[in-house]
Amino acid sequence: MKKVTYFPGCSAHGTSEEFDLTVKMVMKTLDVEMEEIPDWNCCGATSAHTMNESLAYALPLRNLVLAEKLSNDTMTIPCASCYQRLKVTKVHMDENPELAKKINTTIVEEGNYKGRVAVKSMLQYCYEDIGLDAIKAKVISPISGMKLACYYGCLLTRPKSITQFDSPEYPMSMDNIVEALGAKAMLFDFKTECCGASFSISDTDIVLQLSGKILEMAKESGAQAIVVACPLCQSNLDMRQGDIEKKYKVKYNLPVFYLTQLMAMAFGFPKEKMMFSKHIVPVDGALAHIGEVIEEPKKPAKAKKAVKAESEVE
Amino acid sequence: MITLSYKGKNTFLEAVNKKSGSDVLECYQCGKCVSTCPVSNFMDFPPREIMQMIKLELKEETQMANSTWFCLTCSACSGRCPREINIPAVMEAVRHLAIEENFHPDSxxxxxxxxxxxxxxxxxxxxxxxxxxxxxxxxxxxxxxxxxxxxxxxxxxxxxxxxxxxxxxxxxxxxxxxxxxxxxxxxxxx
Incomplete structure (x- = not known):
């Protein structure tokens, strides 16, 4: 059994309870024991680094120091924004010990930062540490028939120098996981476009435009639903979808799932345990496609021959 | 196009460079950041113009623009910047300097x-x-x-x-x- 430190983040107790719940279900199935950081605090999110540089480092640093008190050498975080703040802090502290010393003066009682614990997003942990084969092995009721657009948002894979994970332009890790669950991942160009994040409250029009474009592209890809691994992406695409439809006079009806909700379903947990009742856009329409056979477009036979001919020449 | 700058001590450019850890002078104004930025159409000046304004020491204009407040730090621009400038860090440096020096955009x-x-x-x-x-x-x-x-x-x-x-x-x-x-x-x- 693997052990990993868990940082749930504020939204796990708020808007994204269902994410937290299904992460726990999925990890248990995959034989991973999660140990929550005792008395963790908010990472500061966008607000801290917008307004106050020292605070933007100090808030995540306290969590990193608390995590070092547990024996595990990796920490996993479901929220993309928390992940980004903790990882940025870790990378900058490791690169610049002098800065680490300075910021450490804000949390003297908690102890000194050593840089021992690796920070990974939940997606990265599933993909790198658990692996596709182990995930596949646990699938007992595949979600085949579903056509999904995997939306990563900006913070899971960018900036590359910080995340060191997957592609910043066209990542495939989540696509590969949903395919392992039996679903079809659609070609989707807006995988890493920004949803507008915290402007949801402070300048809603920006979110309506940005998230609107993402919904538009997801619909165009032929997907029946969107999959995310970030609470803010979920609430912007789900809770604001009605406003977007009204503003641009369109109809999307695209439910927005957390990756772990779909994983838990494929692992055989009953639908009732996923807290789908919290979703604003109803999920039943998309789930009804489970079990359908997706017809693959036939590849043109001529093109194949041409490729063969070329290789023969070599 | 003017690309000269008042490089020297105690300039706005130096302050931004120091705080951001990037060299704004590297920018050759290709505009890739503008076409990438999801919020450039909401900004008074898109990232490319902000870069040029910093080079030209247009401190007050830069600080009073809404641009740095709209930056989502999504890092799409810096990922595609051919000069590898950390543009979100530059935006953040300008914003932090503005907060320190009490610039309050009216918008x-x-x-x-x-x-x-x-x-x-x-x-x-x-x-x-x-x-x-x-x-x-x-x-x-x-x-x-x-x-x-x-x-x-x-x-x-x-x-x-x-x-x-x-x-x-x-x-x-x-x-x-x-x-x-x-x-x-x-x-x-x-």
Whole structure:
């Protein structure tokens, strides 16, 4: 059994309870024991680094120091924004010990930062540490028939120098996981476009435009639903979808799932345990496609021959 | 096109470079950041122009623009910048310098964004964690827009999307102390 430190983040107790719940279900199935950081605090999110540089480092640093008190050498975080703040802090502290010393003066009682614990997003942990084969092995009721657009948002894979994970332009890790669950991942160009994040409250029009474009592209890809691994992406695409439809006079009806909700379903947990009742856009329409056979477009036979001919020449 | 700058000590360019860890002079104005930026159409000056304004020492114009407040730090621009400039860090440096030197853009949008962040940080100071419902309520009160998003309230509250309470941290004292110490560090940085 693997052990990993868990940082749930504020939204796990708020808007994204269902994410937290299904992460726990999925990890248990995959034989991973999660140990929550005792008395963790908010990472500061966008607000801290917008307004106050020292605070933007100090808030995540306290969590990193608390995590070092547990024996595990990796920490996993479901929220993309928390992940980004903790990882940025870790990378900058490791690169610049002098800065680490300075910021450490804000949390003297908690102890000194050593840089021992690796920070990974939940997606990265599933993909790198658990692996596709182990995930596949646990699938007992595949979600085949579903056509999904995997939306990563900006913070899971960018900036590359910080995340060191997957592609910043066209990542495939989540696509590969949903395919392992039996679903079809659609070609989707807006995988890493920004949803507008915290402007949801402070300048809603920006979110309506940005998230609107993402919904538009997801619909165009032929997907029946969107999959995310970030609470803010979920609430912007789900809770604001009605406003977007009204503003641009369109109809999307695209439910927005957390990756772990779909994983838990494929692992055989009953639908009732996923807290789908919290979703604003109803999920039943998309789930009804489970079990359908997706017809693959036939590849043109001529093109194949041409490729063969070329290789023969070599 | 003017690309010369007043390179020397105590210039705006130097201050931004030092704070961001990037060299703005590297920018050759290709505009890739503008076409990549998801919010450039909301900005007074898109990132490319901000870069040029920093080079030209147009300090006040840069600080008073709404651009840096709209930057989402999504890092799409820096990922594609052929000069590998950390543009979000430059935007952040300009914003932090503006906060330190008390530049307050007049736009209502910037005021709202600033208020939102202040309320958010206030929530963490009080509870150690974000109290989502209270944060939204305070934002509506402080921006005098009581009914903003009220149409979402029945759905969001009844479905339990937004819980009514918050589980605050036990070591509230540690958080308060951290805020005080961080404020001291900010004063030293000035």
């Amino acid at each position: 209502k949008q910037v005021k709202n964004i600033r208020k939102f962040h202040e309320i958010f940080l206030d929530m963490i100071k009080r509870y150690g964690r974000n109290y989502e419902l209270r944060m939204m309520a305070e934002f509506n009160i402080r921006t005098r827009n009581l009914f903003k998003d009220m149409h979402l309230a029945p759905k969001a509250l009844l479905k339990g999307k937004i819980p009514l309470g918050v589980k605050s941290v036990k070591s509230a004292k540690a958080i308060k102390k951290m805020y005080e110490m961080a404020e001291k560090l900010e004063q030293q940085n000035k």
